[in-house]
Amino acid sequence: MPGTLIVNARLVNEGREFDGDLRFANGRITHVGGQLSPQPGDQVIEAGGRWLLPGMIDDQVHFREPGLTHKGNIASESAAAAAGGLTTFMDMPNTTPPTLDADALEAKYQLAAGRAWCNHGFYLGASNDNLEAVRRLDPRTAPGIKVFMGASTGNMLVDNPDTLDAIFREAPTPIITHCEDTPTIDANLALFKVRYGDNIPVECHPDIRSREACLKSTQLALSLARRHDTRLHVLHISTADELALFQRGPLVGADGVRKRITAETCIHFLRFDRGD
Structure with missing residues (x-):
């Protein structure tokens, strides 16, 4: 040919x-x-x-469809991705409505049909009350299950310890996590509201969504994954303390064994800090 x-x-x-x-x-x-x-x-x-260069894969995009298309949609955002050298994207489930069951997942694939400019996959989202949907997920239909272990939109925060343990124990796909400890953030926010009211300076952001909040949540995710031998990927870690929790070295070792627990960060976390 x-x-x-x-x-x-x-x-x-x-x-x-x-x-x-x-x-x-x-x-x-x-x-x-x-x-x-x-x-x-x-x-x-x-x-x-x-x-x-090989086409790049972006495993965390927010293309905002359905429900938030005033910000962007699958067609517009995948076209921008392709123009930037991406050939595959994986879209997050915190849309409106959220992608919390097989029907919502299939609806997103239907929305993408004939409109997405790249290879694509859609995550199933976890919540405190969709454990059965997590259990029944066909691994061929989603690249993973997104677990918000810190505050998110709608009802997608998973903070019930029993549910969280069951998700890590029974997930049929890799688990993808956003790790921030919401009680720690809420306590920090309350302190700064006492000091500043509703006009909290932007410089206080790293003290509210603090290093400790990230570290505590990431440690919890790692402990659950190790307990249940879960395939875990932690998104956008933002501190050196978190990085130190992960095994160094290549994804696949010299013995051919692939890591079960991995993480990634963002370019801006490598370039900017509080001083900027």
């Missing part, structure tokens, strides 16, 4: 940088190597040493 051959590129793949060629056809990469020859009918593109 005729395809496209990109020659003389600077390729990045699987942790390596190297000069070479890449051929793809029918939407899939067929060959990566050096001095590849075009097949009959191929279009040949001369890269001239330019970088050729």
